[in-house]
Amino acid sequence: MIKMYGFWRSAASFRVRIALNLKGLAYEETMVDIDVGDQYVPAYKTINPQSAVPSLFVDDGPPLTQSLAILEYLEETHPTPALLPADARGRARVRSLALLFAADHHPLIVPRIRRYLTEELKVSDDQRNAWVRHWFREGLVQGEARLAQDPATGRFCHGDMPSIADLCLISQVMGAKGFKVDIADLPTVSRISEACLALDAFARALPLRQPGAPASH
Numbered sequence: 001m002i003k004m005y006g007f008w009r010s011a012a013s014f015r016v017r018i019a020l021n022l023k024g025l026a027y028e029e030t031m032v033d034i035d036v037g038d039q040y041v042p043a044y045k046t047i048n049p050q051s052a053v054p055s056l057f058v059d060d061g062p063p064l065t066q067s068l069a070i071l072e073y074l075e076e077t078h079p080t081p082a083l084l085p086a087d088a089r090g091r092a093r094v095r096s097l098a099l100l101f102a103a104d105h106h107p108l109i110v111p112r113i114r115r116y117l118t119e120e121l122k123v124s125d126d127q128r129n130a131w132v133r134h135w136f137r138e139g140l141v142q143g144e145a146r147l148a149q150d151p152a153t154g155r156f157c158h159g160d161m162p163s164i165a166d167l168c169l170i171s172q173v174m175g176a177k178g179f180k181v182d183i184a185d186l187p188t189v190s191r192i193s194e195a196c197l198a199l200d201a202f203a204r205a206l207p208l209r210q211p212g213a214p215a216s217h
């Protein structure tokens with residue numbers, strides 16, 4: 001049994017959860033409440049010195065960390081169904097799209113950044129939320145421009161099967177919706193998101209369907 005330390009609201013945990021579901025891998029998730037700071041307690045810092053989620057144990061060795069590295073590991077060790085295209089150019093495109101969402105924009109809105117804005121820079125709650133909404137939308141606007149103009153885009157970000165790019169896209173879309181970011185003018189992003197959520201592997205991984213989420217109380 002794969003053991004994951006994650007959090008219901010974590011976009012990075014959401015991405016890994018989807019991949020595990022798509023590949024039919026059984027896992028057990030222990031929630032680390034990053035809202036109350038459980039990621040900083042010594043017991044968890046021995047698991048992940050970065051005080052971040054997810055952390056994934058797949059054997060007796062040390063945990064795997066960083067969601068994109070975990071996705072690549074799962075792809076290499078459990079290649080079916082594939083989350084990367086067979087051709088080198090296609091793989092580069094998928095990785096580029098994934099990095100757009102997960103590396104360029106997601107890090108700007110994570111809890112540690114939001115806390116720094118309010119606790120150290122003393123911005124107001126309204127200013128902090130404006131920051132978060134700006135970067136959520138900026139990433140999705142850039143994603144729309146790339147996806148809408150590229151013939152390699154199909155039902156999903158790349159062709160007609162979900163890839164790592166879709167896992168990263170949907171995690172940003174759901175986060176943006178949580179902050180009431182309007183994406184009605186992003187038809188390609190919206191269409192692909194709907195295609196993703198129509199799949200059980202995505203739907204079961206949704207943040208609000210996880211233990212500890214508000215809807216579960």
